[in-house]
Amino acid sequence: xxxxxxxxxxxxxxxxxxxxxxxxxxxxxxxxxxxxxxxxxxxxxxxxxxxxxxxxxxxxxxxxxxxxxxxxxxxxxxxxxxxxxxxxxxxxxxxxxxxxxxxxxxxxxxxxxxxxxxxxxxxxxxxxxxxxxxxxxxxxxxxxxxxxxxxxxxxxxxxxxxxxxxxxxxxxxxxxxxxxxxxxxxxxxxxxxxxxxxxxxxxxxxxxxxxxxxxxxxxxxxxxxxxxxxxxxxxxxxxxxxxxxxxxxxxxxxxxxxxxxxxxxxxxxxxxxxxxxxxxxxxxxxxxxxxxxxxxxxxxxxxxxxxxxxxxxxxxxxxxxxxxxxxxxxxxxxxxxxxxxxxxxxxxxxxxxxxxxxxxxxxxxxxxxxxxxxxxxxxxxxxxxxxxxxxxxxxxxxxxxxxxxxxxxxxxxxxxxxxxxxxxxxxxxxxxxxxxxxxxxxxxxxxxxxxxxxxxxxxxxxxxx
Numbered sequence: 289x290x291x292x293x294x295x296x297x298x299x300x301x302x303x304x305x306x307x308x309x310x311x312x313x314x315x316x317x318x319x320x321x322x323x324x325x326x327x328x329x330x331x332x333x334x335x336x337x338x339x340x341x342x343x344x345x346x347x348x349x350x351x352x353x354x355x356x357x358x359x360x361x362x363x364x365x366x367x368x369x370x371x372x373x374x375x376x377x378x379x380x381x382x383x384x385x386x387x388x389x390x391x392x393x394x395x396x397x398x399x400x401x402x403x404x405x406x407x408x409x410x411x412x413x414x415x416x417x418x419x420x421x422x423x424x425x426x427x428x429x430x431x432x433x434x435x436x437x438x439x440x441x442x443x444x445x446x447x448x449x450x451x452x453x454x455x456x457x458x459x460x461x462x463x464x465x466x467x468x469x470x471x472x473x474x475x476x477x478x479x480x481x482x483x484x485x486x487x488x489x490x491x492x493x494x495x496x497x498x499x500x501x502x503x504x505x506x507x508x509x510x511x512x513x514x515x516x517x518x519x520x521x522x523x524x525x526x527x528x529x530x531x532x533x534x535x536x537x538x539x540x541x542x543x544x545x546x547x548x549x550x551x552x553x554x555x556x557x558x559x560x561x562x563x564x565x566x567x568x569x570x571x572x573x574x575x576x577x578x579x580x581x582x583x584x585x586x587x588x589x590x591x592x593x594x595x596x597x598x599x600x601x602x603x604x605x606x607x608x609x610x611x612x613x614x615x616x617x618x619x620x621x622x623x624x625x626x627x628x629x630x631x632x633x634x635x636x637x638x639x640x641x642x643x644x645x646x647x648x649x650x651x652x653x654x655x656x657x658x659x660x661x662x663x664x665x666x667x668x669x670x671x672x673x674x675x676x677x678x679x680x681x682x683x684x685x686x687x688x689x690x691x692x693x694x695x696x697x698x699x700x701x702x703x704x705x706x707x708x709x710x711x712x713x714x715x716x717x718x719x720x721x722x723x724x725x726x727x728x729x730x731x732x733x734x735x736x737x738x739x740x741x742x743x744x745x746x747x748x749x750x751x752x753x
Contacts, residue, residue, distance in 0.1 A: 295622035296708055300701055303626055304608025307693075310733055311627070312604070312726070313373050314597035316589065317384035319726040320376035321600070323733035325740050329376050330728030331383045338725055339383040342732045362684025363677045374532060542580065544672050547572035548665065557660050558668050559650045570641035577637065581713045591716060596725065598623035599718035603726040613730060615723040623715045626700075630714050631691070631707025635683040638706070643679050644672065 293301070312321040318331030318339075328342040355364045551569040555561050584590045605621035606613055649671050658664045687707075691700045718726075 295624045295712075298622040299624040299626055299708065302605075302622070303696075304605060304610070306608045306610055308604065308608055310604065310607070310730065311629075312600040312729065313376060314593045314600055315377055315380035315384075316593060317596070317725075318380045319596050319600050319603075319722075319729045320373070320380075321726070321729035321733045322372070323737055326733060326736045327372060327376070328729045328732035329379050330725035330732075331380045332721060332725055333383050334385070338728050340728050340732060341379055342736070358685055359678070359681030362681035362688070365684060365688075366680050370532075540673065542576055543573050545669055547576060548669050548672065552665050558664060559653050562650060563645060566641050566645045569644070570637060573640070574634070574637050577633070578710070578713070581710070585713055594714055595716040595718045596722050598715040599722035599726040601625040601628065601715060602718065602723060603730050607730065607734075613727045615720040615727070618723050618727065619720070623717055624708055624711045626691075626704055626708070628707065628711055628714075630710045631704045632683055632687045634707040634710055635687045635703070636679055639683045639686070640672075640675075640679045643675055643682070647671065647675065
């Protein structure tokens with residue numbers, strides 16, 4: 289009897305012929321998928337139904353072209369993805385753990401929030417067991433011509449993240465509006481929608497759909513608790529800002545300050561053993577990261593989130609192989625994926641060793657006469673924080689732009705191997721319910737792609753007439 293292949297071997301050898309720019313992120317009891325024109329979530333509600341919500345994306349290339357330059361685009365995509373990921377997590381938490389009695393009445397249902405011309409959503413409810421696929425869904429299931437990774441449209445798994453199979457915002461998208469007000473960090477840091485606007489991913493695309501009838505207000509009211517006041521929401525604006533700041537601070541302490549402090553104790557002063565110092569520091573960062581992922585993976589909620597991460601990968605595999613998006617079809621694919629953002633996180637740590645080693649920090653130490661001990665260590669830590677955007681930009685170009693576009697290259701397999709190993713920790717085998725959420729989010733993105741393709745084809749025919 290032939291030995292079955294591992295998920296790692298299958299992920300490399302069975303990569304689908306259709307390379308999609310769609311990527312995603314696991315949420316609390318759900319999945320977020322991101323395409324070229326919109327991002328969407330599918331969340332399992334307490335009553336067993338799947339809540340669906342979609343928001344527009346628009347390219348900010350025309351307004352801020354410099355943010356799409358090589359290396360710079362990696363930093364922008366990372367910040368944008370973190371903000372968008374927090375917004376998706378907020379939606380998931382609101383609906384996955386809602387205590388609204390109205391949501392528990394009746395049979396399980398699918399709630400769907402679709403964008404209108406103003407960028408707001410209206411909710412639709414339908415029995416999840418009898419939902420008929422729309423024409424766009426049917427077309428998506430039999431396959432659409434997806435752009436290659438050479439024309440991605442923004443990204444990262446959030447695997448926290450930066451997801452290489454999420455679209456890179458270099459892909460152009462028509463913009464029909466702009467932010468209502470100027471962005472200001474102090475006031476808007478806890479407002480994900482405003483931050484997304486400021487980063488060139490505002491929800492301003494015109495939706496190609498039938499006009500919404502007048503009584504939209506009553507339909508919108510049905511989407512409660514999505515429109516709950518800040519006081520009733522699981523995460524308010526202040527809580528969102530606090531969690532973002534706390535997460536950044538903890539990340540700096542865990543992955544920069546602590547490894548640097550320990551390395552200084554083990555190796556000695558930075559300028560006396562620069563190469564050894566950077567290698568030990570880098571290995572400690574990787575060790576801390578792996579232990580951290582392993583540790584949080586013991587938590588029941590995180591275990592389920594990692595299951596949704598596996599569902600996201602299987603759904604993307606299913607689409608890339610041109611099969612109809614069903615739990616039965618998606619179930620057969622490996623839970624690992626070569627374009628997962630986990631590879632980006634590992635690449636960041638590897639690139640950091642090289643960047644820190646070639647940075648002429650010793651020259652600054654000598655020129656400024658920095659004394660040994662705490663002052664010198666503080667300068668090393670400050671330099672590491674300052675170089676984070678450079679490292680993120682280089683890592684993005686390698687893992688997202690190059691490796692994501694050439695998965696068949698043998699060198700790519702070597703580069704991605706550490707990240708693929710990490711996926712054994714960040715993904716779990718999903719159940720069919722998790723796959724249903726991932727498919728629901730994916731279908732919303734594919735429907736929008738179909739609509740935009742139809743719009744472009746109609747415009748082309750009009751130009752020829």
